[in-house]
Amino acid sequence: MNELAPVRLTLLRKQFGEGVALDGISLTLEPGEVFGYLGPNGAGKTTTIRLLLGMLRPTSGQAQVFGLDSWRQPVEVHRLVGYVPGESALYGRLTGRQHIAFFDHLRGRDDRAEATALAARFDVDLGRPARTLSRGNRQKLAIVLAVMSAPRLLILDEPTSGLDPLVQQEFHALLGEYTGDGGTVLFSSHVLGEVQRVADRIGVIRRGRLIAVERLQELRARSLHRIRASFLEEVSAEDFAGIRGVQDLSIGDRSLRCSAPQYALDALLKQVSRRSVIDFECAETDLEETFLGYYGPGDTGSDTVTETHGGETDAG
Amino acid sequence: MLASLFTKTLYDQRRGLLGWSVSLVLLVGMYVVLWPSLRDQPSMSDFLKQMPEAFRYLFAATGADMSTPVGYVQVELLSFMGPIAVLVYAIGVGVAVIGGEEDHHTMDLLLANPVGRTRVVLEKFTALALGTFLLAAVTGVSLVGLGSFADMNLPAGDVAAAMLHLALLGVVFGALALTLSASTGRTGLSRGIPAVVAVVAYVVNALAPLVDWLDPFQKLSPYYQYIGHDPLREGVDGPSVLVAVATVAVLLGLAVLGFRRRDIAA
Numbered sequence: 283m284n285e286l287a288p289v290r291l292t293l294l295r296k297q298f299g300e301g302v303a304l305d306g307i308s309l310t311l312e313p314g315e316v317f318g319y320l321g322p323n324g325a326g327k328t329t330t331i332r333l334l335l336g337m338l339r340p341t342s343g344q345a346q347v348f349g350l351d352s353w354r355q356p357v358e359v360h361r362l363v364g365y366v367p368g369e370s371a372l373y374g375r376l377t378g379r380q381h382i383a384f385f386d387h388l389r390g391r392d393d394r395a396e397a398t399a400l401a402a403r404f405d406v407d408l409g410r411p412a413r414t415l416s417r418g419n420r421q422k423l424a425i426v427l428a429v430m431s432a433p434r435l436l437i438l439d440e441p442t443s444g445l446d447p448l449v450q451q452e453f454h455a456l457l458g459e460y461t462g463d464g465g466t467v468l469f470s471s472h473v474l475g476e477v478q479r480v481a482d483r484i485g486v487i488r489r490g491r492l493i494a495v496e497r498l499q500e501l502r503a504r505s506l507h508r509i510r511a512s513f514l515e516e517v518s519a520e521d522f523a524g525i526r527g528v529q530d531l532s533i534g535d536r537s538l539r540c541s542a543p544q545y546a547l548d549a550l551l552k553q554v555s556r557r558s559v560i561d562f563e564c565a566e567t568d569l570e571e572t573f574l575g576y577y578g579p580g581d582t583g584s585d586t587v588t589e590t591h592g593g594e595t596d597a598g
Numbered sequence: 599m600l601a602s603l604f605t606k607t608l609y610d611q612r613r614g615l616l617g618w619s620v621s622l623v624l625l626v627g628m629y630v631v632l633w634p635s636l637r638d639q640p641s642m643s644d645f646l647k648q649m650p651e652a653f654r655y656l657f658a659a660t661g662a663d664m665s666t667p668v669g670y671v672q673v674e675l676l677s678f679m680g681p682i683a684v685l686v687y688a689i690g691v692g693v694a695v696i697g698g699e700e701d702h703h704t705m706d707l708l709l710a711n712p713v714g715r716t717r718v719v720l721e722k723f724t725a726l727a728l729g730t731f732l733l734a735a736v737t738g739v740s741l742v743g744l745g746s747f748a749d750m751n752l753p754a755g756d757v758a759a760a761m762l763h764l765a766l767l768g769v770v771f772g773a774l775a776l777t778l779s780a781s782t783g784r785t786g787l788s789r790g791i792p793a794v795v796a797v798v799a800y801v802v803n804a805l806a807p808l809v810d811w812l813d814p815f816q817k818l819s820p821y822y823q824y825i826g827h828d829p830l831r832e833g834v835d836g837p838s839v840l841v842a843v844a845t846v847a848v849l850l851g852l853a854v855l856g857f858r859r860r861d862i863a864a
Contacts, residue, residue, distance in 0.1 A: 298861075328864060335710055337862040357712045365710040369864070371703035375610075376600070384600040388711035424707075 286348055288313055288435045288466035289334060293343035296329055303329040305490040306343065311468060314461050318477030318498075319470040321487035327470040328368050330487070331439050334468075335365060347435060361389070364428035368439035368470075370421045378408030378423050382430065389431050397430040404452065417444040425453065429460070436460065436467045442476050454480045474573045486577050494577060498569075505572035506541040508565045509550065513537065514558035521556075525549045541567070603713065607695055607725035615729055618687050619736045625683070626740040629674050633748045636664065646673070655804045667750035668830050671741065676760060676825060680737060681800075684768035688730045689792045692775030695722040697785040700863040715857045719780055723850060726772045734765035752830075760829040766842040767824040771796055773849040781856025783863050820845070 289311035296304040304326045311317050321327050332338045333345045336356030345352040347359045372381060382397045401408050404422045412420055421444045428436060436457075442450045457467055457480050471477050477484065478498060485495040506529070519533045527546030532539045542550055547564070554562065599609040608615075646654060646664055663669035696719070699705045708718065738761035745752045771792050779788035799819040803826065806816035816822050823838040 332706070332862075332864060335706075337706060337709060337864075339859070339861060356709075357714050360710055360712040363710070365706075367703070367706045367710070367864075369703040369706075371707055373704055373707075374702075380600050384606055385711060387601050388603065388708075388713050390712075 286313070287311060287346070288348060289317075289468060290346040290349075291330070291334070291343070292346070294330070294333060294340055294345055295342045296326075296333060296338060297341045302490055304333070307487070307490075307492045309485060309492060309495065311466055313466055314464055315482040316457055316461055316467040316469055316477075316480050318474070318481030318484040319468060319487065320472065320474060320477065320484055321470075322472055325487045326490040327472075327487060328439055329490075331365075331368075331437055331468070331470060334437060335359070335363065362434045364431060364433035364436045366421075366424045366428045366436075366438045366441045370417070370424045370444065372412035372420055372423060374413030375411050377411050378406060378426070381412070381423065381427055382408070385427055385431075391431055393430040393432075396432070397426055400426045400430055403456075404449065418446065418449065421445055422449065425456075429456070434465060436465060436469075438467065438469045440471055440476075441469065442471070450476075474570045475568075478569050488577075501569065501572060503545070504543050505569055506543055506567050506575070507547060508563075508567060509538070509540050509542060510561075510563040511538045511554050512560045514560060517557055521553055522550070525553060603708075603718065603721040604725050607722050608729060610694075611691060611725065611729050614687065614690070615732060618683060618733055622680075622683055622733060622737045623740045623744075625679060626675065626737060627744050629671070630744045630748045630750065633667065633670060633745075633750060636670065652805065652808055655808060656801070667745065667752055668756075671745075671750075671752065672828075672830050675737075675741070676764070676830065680764055681767060681821075681824070683737075684730060684733055684764055685771050685792075685796055687733055688726060688768035688772030689775040689789060689796075691726045691729060692772040692777075692792070693779045693785050693788045695726065695779070696776060696857065697779035697783050697788050700783050701785055703864065705862050706864060709862060716854050719776070719850070719854050719857050723773065723776055723853070726776065727769050730768040730772060731765045734761040734768070737761060737764070756830050756833055759832075759834040760825075762834060763824045763829045763838065763842075766839065766846075767820055770820045770823075770842055770845050770849075773846045773853070777849045777853040777856065780853040781860065783860065 287310045289309070291307050291309045294304055294307045295302070307326075307330060319327055319330070329338065330345075333340055334347065334352050336345075336352040336359060339353050348362055350358050350362075352359050373384075376384065378401060382394060386392055386394065398408070400406075401423075404426065406419055406422045406426060407415070408423075412423065415423065421441065425438075425441060428438070442453060445453065457469075461467060467480075469477050469481065474484070481498050483495060483497050484501070486493050513536045516536055517533060517538060519531060522528060522531055522533070522538065522540065525542070525546055526549070527543045528550060529541045530539070538554070540550075600606050664673060696705075699708065709715065738757050741757050742752055742754050774795065775788050775792045778791055779785060782788065799821050802812055802815050803819040803821035806812040806819075806822075816826070820842065823835075823841050827835040827838060829835065
């Protein structure tokens with residue numbers, strides 16, 4: 283079972299000259315999961331992915347795909363993997379149909395029917411040269427090329443950064459069907475919002491180190507709720523301060539404000555309802571904020587994480 | 599056309615190949631048109647004879663003689679313009695097929711398919727070699743074909759032999775560029791080094807008869823393998839072909855080793 287893990291990184295390390303791009307990463311993906319690989323730009327996401335595809339030679343450690351060594355057995359690995367590169371680079375002069383024919387040949391398969399269906403689903407014009415397509419359409423074509431051969435593992439390097447929300451939704455649905463059929467997905471992004479609706483687990487990489495791996499469900503359970511209540515009578519801080527998990531408590535003139543995770547809500551509500559309540563508000567903060575609360579905006583990429591925050595996160 | 603990596607590489611070169619073919623036909627045509635007027639001017643041959651020896655060796659081939667069609671073609675086309683055209687094409691393709699593809703960020707896309715790096719190098723080289731032979735063939739056919747309009751009566755067999763050697767010269771330098779680009783991924787360096795080597799090889803071959811200390815190096819020059827035995831008069835030279843083929847084989851081996859060892863640029 284362990285040998286057949288779709289992805290297994292063991293103390294993977296990569297140095298470019300003096301610079302350490304990856305500093306000993308160990309990670310195992312489970313079959314059928316979508317793993318969100320998060321980190322600011324330059325943290326090492328693309329380096330990890332390219333080591334996994336055998337494009338780069340590990341300085342030490344090992345990257346394996348279904349038990350195959352990525353550097354020593356790249357051809358066998360590539361047979362099992364569909365890849366969407368970060369640059370969404372394509373052959374500018376070739377049309378979508380020509381890309382499909384070429385890749386079919388390289389893979390020794392005939393996936394034209396599947397590719398045509400996928401292209402129709404994502405509304406990609408297969409008759410136009412890639413360089414005349416918009417960034418989003420090139421990305422969609424790259425997705426079609428990666429998925430058409432029904433690989434067992436999909437490795438996606440920021441696949442949705444150029445896609446509009448509707449297409450992203452369709453893409454998420456596709457990933458759902460794909461994992462439903464037993465496929466596994468490694469999905470990198472610099473924003474949690476891009477992966478939070480599809481990922482089962484997320485890993486956070488920063489400056490070449492994997493600083494956290496967790497189930498999204500658990501992160502959700504820890505996500506804070508903002509609570510405001512106003513009362514008919516005076517309340518005192520002591521009544522609420524003792525509740526486990528309550529943060530940022532501030533007591534005003536017959537009012538209360540605080541943040542609390544899910545597990546603290548019951549105790550808090552019971553405490554609140556002992557008074558006469560005029561008004562009560564409870565709003566869940568979005569996951570991105572929780573995430574940043576735990577892992578901080580980071581030193582190198584604070585701008586990337588916070589800037590993009592909010593665009594996609596509120597819809598979930 | 600996209601049924602293999604080999605044909606895809608040729609397909610990528612189609613504009614380049616067409617452009618170079620048209621240019622070479624025009625170049626040959628121009629020399630053919632000029633021939634009748636030059637033929638009637640014996641002073642051209644005198645001019646060559648009066649040149650300082652070093653210049654004659656540098657700019658014309660051994661036994662330069664502008665009074666016969668064979669001598670004329672040898673001086674004008676084979677010793678200078680022909681090799682330049684073929685080398686520029688072959689070196690350019692050698693650089694483009696590996697380093698160029700990395701510069702365009704498509705190498706990841708290609709290599710993410712189940713094709714080994716060895717196969718990538720070999721198929722791309724095969725396309726390079728075929729393209730180079732095609733250009734030499736176009737030159738040869740237009741020499742014989744267009745030459746007949748001006749009664750040049752070039753011997754087709756010897757022209758073919760000269761073109762074979764010309765193509766091999768191009769393939770040697772194309773393979774050098776391919777090896778450098780496969781082992782380093784750096785396009786500037788992979789273009790520059792073969793260009794410098796080509797100039798040095800040219801000068802060594804041309805001046806070796808005049809400069810004693812260059813003499814031992816002459817036979818190492820790919821130009822010597824190309825034109826040292828006077829292919830337009832003597833036909834194919836087996837040993838020269840062998841040396842060129844062996845050089846290419848060694849370079850290809852190094853290209854495969856170099857490409858398999860290194861990190862691909864994103």
